[in-house]
Amino acid sequence: MSAQTLSINGREFGFEPGETILAVARRHHIDIPTLCHLKGAMPTGACRICVVEVVGAKTLLTACNTKVDAGMQVQTESPTVVAARKLIIQLMLSSGNHNCAVPGSDRQEWTDFQIKVQGEDGSNQLCPVWGDCRLQDLAFRYQVSPERLDVTPARYPMETVNPFIVRDFSRCINCGRCVQACNEVQVNNAIQFGYRGPEAKIIAADDKPLKDSDCVFCGECVQVCPVGALVEKEGRYSVRLWETQQVRTTCSYCGVGCQLDLHVKDNRVVRVTGVDAPPNNGSLCVKGRFGYHFVNSPERLTDPLIKENGKFRKASWDEALDLVANKFKKIRDTHxxxxxxxxxxxxxxxxxxxxxxxxxxxxxxxxxxxxxxxx
Ligand code: SF4
Ligand code: SF4
Ligand code: SF4
Ligand code: FES
Known part of the structure; x- marks a missing residue:
């Protein structure tokens, strides 16, 4: 253990020079929530959900970008911290079209809220990432209840003009993870922050659709978006996270050997995500992430075929392999x-x-x- 220590929630921990409060806490399984923090990218301190109380500090400090000092005394869930996080969550929820509703204790109130946010005509469609959203998780964890929310109607039209990604900036919390993923992780430099103040939004090439920008549709931005602002187009209203099984495998498109998780529902691949392991450390290219339809294609060969008299017939694996092995053997022994x-x-x-x-x-x-x- 390092000679230098700090205390987190009354327990002493060693640390290495330059480590952040978040890094030390995570190493010791102390949960500090984050939204903007992205592994492998420079911490920005944009969302402030990771605030902690540090004895002697004048304000709450963001754990993701505050370096640890010897003797520091940190509280990660004090009443002050919890109150601050509740306020941050409430501001985020009310700054966008977050119409998912966090179930409170009163079911009727919850139902009324759903109807209210959807609109009489149901035009304000419910969020496709319901149940798979870090902001919704936090609202649930800190019980930011629906009656305290003032949902902002959709401010931006959804961008649906490419085959892979739907962009819905009415649900964006401006955390900046997509920008970091695109520029620092994939180094594609296709998106950045545009406009200022309340108009701030993520833009691609002078605020054009992704298809008219330098975007290569690697989908890294979708994978890191903590809310429903960036979602995969296919299956967004037909597949829920908890309905799928994850099967880890190796991408078959090239020899890099990226590790990926196939999300399987009813024996069909419905989504692919990168595994945080070498060699790809979570990243994928457009082929690995979106090119999975061949797996379920009805045109795939599922049985060996042997050609006889100019026509293919189905064969067993034993018959086909014996035929090929005998022919190879004959050529080798003869020629x-x-x-x-x-x-x-x-x-x-x-x-x-x-x-x-x-x-x-x-x-x-x-x-x-x-x-x-x-x-
Ligand atoms: S993005 Fe998250 S918080 Fe917003 S509506 Fe969707 S599920 Fe709810
Ligand atoms: S899909 Fe890839 S290239 Fe396109 S914006 Fe997202 S991260 Fe950048
Ligand atoms: S689109 Fe998603 S990842 Fe990008 S800033 Fe908005 S919420 Fe964050
Ligand atoms: S996670 Fe620390 S400021 Fe966003």
């Missing part, structure tokens, strides 16, 4: 291994490519093995 060559693919994983070269050298007895990347 030698060097009469064959194997071309592997970036669509295979590194492990599959490795096995293919082993098979080529050890079984086919040739070094004629190459990769489509060299074509």
């Amino acid at each position: 030698g291994g060097d009469s064959m060559g194997v071309l592997v693919s970036a669509r295979m994983t590194n492990e599959e490519n490795y096995v293919a070269q082993k098979f080529t050298r050890a079984v086919l007895k040739t070094n004629n093995i190459d990769h489509c990347a060299r074509l």
